[in-house]
Each structure stands twice: as structure tokens, then as C-alpha cells.
Amino acid sequence: MLTAAVILTGCDSQPDTTKLAGTKVDAAAKLKATKAAKVKNAAKVKANELGQIPVLMFHRIVPKPQTTDDRSPQQFRADLERLVREDYVPITAAEMVAGKIDIPAGKHPVVLTFDDSSPSQLTLNEMGVPQKDTAVAILKEVAAAHPGWKPKATFYVTRDMFGKTTREEQAQMLLWLKDNGFEIGNHTSDHLNLRGRSHKEVEEQIGKIAQQINSLSYTKPTTIALPYGNQPNKKDWALNGKLYKHQGAFLAGYTPAPAPFSKSFDAAGIPRIKAMDKKGDCAQFCSHAWLDWLKKNPDMRYTSDGDVRTVAYPKYKAPYLRKSFTTWSLPY
Numbered sequence: 134m135l136t137a138a139v140i141l142t143g144c145d146s147q148p149d150t151t152k153l154a155g156t157k158v159d160a161a162a163k164l165k166a167t168k169a170a171k172v173k174n175a176a177k178v179k180a181n182e183l184g185q186i187p188v189l190m191f192h193r194i195v196p197k198p199q200t201t202d203d204r205s206p207q208q209f210r211a212d213l214e215r216l217v218r219e220d221y222v223p224i225t226a227a228e229m230v231a232g233k234i235d236i237p238a239g240k241h242p243v244v245l246t247f248d249d250s251s252p253s254q255l256t257l258n259e260m261g262v263p264q265k266d267t268a269v270a271i272l273k274e275v276a277a278a279h280p281g282w283k284p285k286a287t288f289y290v291t292r293d294m295f296g297k298t299t300r301e302e303q304a305q306m307l308l309w310l311k312d313n314g315f316e317i318g319n320h321t322s323d324h325l326n327l328r329g330r331s332h333k334e335v336e337e338q339i340g341k342i343a344q345q346i347n348s349l350s351y352t353k354p355t356t357i358a359l360p361y362g363n364q365p366n367k368k369d370w371a372l373n374g375k376l377y378k379h380q381g382a383f384l385a386g387y388t389p390a391p392a393p394f395s396k397s398f399d400a401a402g403i404p405r406i407k408a409m410d411k412k413g414d415c416a417q418f419c420s421h422a423w424l425d426w427l428k429k430n431p432d433m434r435y436t437s438d439g440d441v442r443t444v445a446y447p448k449y450k451a452p453y454l455r456k457s458f459t460t461w462s463l464p465y
């Protein structure tokens with residue numbers, strides 16, 4: 134490159150235009166070949182980046198589950214082992230809504246979310262090591278047993294702050310999450326139902342915790358989980374306020390979520406799935422049932438082509454591509 138530049142700018146030599154044109158053709162041919170290889174690869178793994186993504190919703194991880202929101206450490210471990218077995222790789226909610234789904238070819242993204250910032254999710258000893266059977270400890274264990282499987286998750290925090298009351302302890306919790314690659318999300322200050330409340334109240338509830346999180350951990354949450362899954366009267370109030378700006382607002386039920394590249398994606402109301410076995414109210418619309426369904430319907434499920442810069446999908450799905458992602462599209 135350097136030699137060519139020197140020759141071209143030298144005063145006693147004319148620019149070699151044939152050579153330049155040749156380089157241009159070469160570059161175009163190279164680009165075409167790269168794209169063809171990408172298309173071939175996407176087809177080979179049946180990439181489906183307009184497919185659906187399960188966003189799983191967890192609450193407490195406790196030895197004796199008391200409500201259908203709780204999972205025992207054994208159940209949670211089994212939930213994660215199943216995801217590993219079925220080729221799911223965790224991404225954070227922030228990565229999902231930003232369309233940064235950077236996972237290997239042929240794998241499926243899953244988003245693991247934890248609501249209400251309870252001590253059963255995160256408790257550390259004096260050295261900053263997670264206590265056994267907390268959500269973070271189990272996530273790390275499972276990841277260590279399966280190289281390449283990263284312990285990624287999103288924690289939706291309220292003023293409860295994992296049971297910590299002093300500013301220093303609260304900062305320790307949030308900074309630990311941040312340092313360990315977990316996402317800190319907004320779950321409002323007091324966990325009130327936002328439906329029917331005034332714009333001012335909604336802004337206060339979301340803004341107050343956003344400010345607290347930022348002052349403790351220098352983090353501005355980019356996603357929110359709405360308490361009880363209820364949207365405020367104007368759904369945009371959850372996304373944009375004086376003290377916050379979110380790229381996604383998550384609900385509490387009851388289906389897998391559309392890919393961020395799909396026209397069906399609505400940033401102000403992204404569905405989640407409660408983590409629970411197939412029984413009672415959960416016979417159809419909780420995690421075990423939906424994971425069974427996604428397994429049986431691979432054409433509906435998001436499968437990565439392994440390239441974070443492309444949106445690969447079977448041509449037939451083209452009408453569902455969101456216009457803003459046209460540049461990155463890779464139909465096959």
C-alpha cells in the first residue's frame with residue numbers, strides 16, 4: 134500500500150490508472166465473494182434473525198418457593214442447563230434492544246431477567262464472592278461448566294437494592310454487577326402500578342431510581358421492566374423522561390419477543406415469559422411450554438448467522454424486515 138502511494142504521488146511518474154481500475158474491480162469482486170460466502174453460511178445454519186427471542190422473567194431464587202414467581206436453586210440450575218442443551222446463549226436486554234446480538238452461528242439468543250432486586254439474586258461475602266445458591270452464583274457455576282456460555286443477565290432494580298440499606302453497600306452491589314458484565318435495569322423506585330398514574334408520578338417513579346443507580350454506579354439504565362407488566366397511560370412515558378432514556382420497556386407476559394429487526398418489534402412493550410414448569414396457569418404460557426414450542430417450531434425461532442453486523446433471514450421473510458436495518462440485511 135505504502136509503495137503504491139509513493140509511486141502515485143511521485144512527481145516524475147503518472148498515476149497508473151489501469152492499475153487503479155483493476156484494484157477497484159478486485160475490491161468489488163472480493164466484496165461479492167465475501168457476501169456470497171456469508172449467504173452460504175447463513176443458509177447452512179438456517180439463520181433466522183427475524184425470528185422470536187425468549188426473554189425469561191425470574192424473581193426470587195429460594196430453597197422453598199412460596200409463589201409461582203419463585204424458583205428453587207435446583208429448578209433454576211435445571212432451567213439454565215436446558216438452555217445450554219438447546220443451544221441458547223444469553224445476551225442482555227440492552228444488547229437485544231440495540232440489535233447487538235453477538236452469538237455464534239446456529240445458536241439462539243435468550244435474555245435472562247431478574248426483577249425486584251432481592252438478596253436471593255445477589256448476596257456477596259466480604260471478599261465480593263457470591264453466596265452459594267444465589268442467582269449470580271448459579272449463573273457463574275453453569276457458565277464455568279460450559280465454556281463459551283457467558284453468564285449474562287439483566288437485573289431490574291427497585292429501591293430494595295438487594296436488601297442493602299447503606300449507600301456504600303448499595304454501591305457495592307451495583308458495582309459488582311457492572312464489573313461482572315451484568316446489566317442494571319430500571320424497575321421503578323417503589324414498584325407501583327404505573328397504569329392510570331399522572332405523567333409527573335410516572336416520571337418520578339422511573340427518574341428517582343435512575344438517578345440513584347447512576348449516582349451509585351455511574352450507570353444509566355437503557356432498559357426498564359414495568360412493575361406488573363403494566364404500561365403507563367402513554368406508553369412513551371416509560372421510555373423517555375427528564376432523567377432517563379430507555380431503548381426498551383419490558384412487560385410481564387406471556388409470549389416470546391419479536392426480534393429487534395422485525396416490524397413486529399415494539400420497543401415500548403416487549404413481552405417476557407415467566408420461568409415456570411408446565412402446570413396450572415403455566416400449562417401454556419410460561420417458559421417450559423414456550424421452550425417446547427420454540428423447539429418444535431424452529432422456523433419461528435431466532436437463529437444467529439454468527440455475524441453481528443448482518444441481519445440474515447430466509448428471503449420469504451423479507452416483508453417483516455424493519456426498514457432501518459435494510460443496510461445490514463442478508464436474505465438467502
Ligand SMILES: [Zn+2]
Pocket residue numbers: 248249320324360361
Ligand atoms: Zn417486579
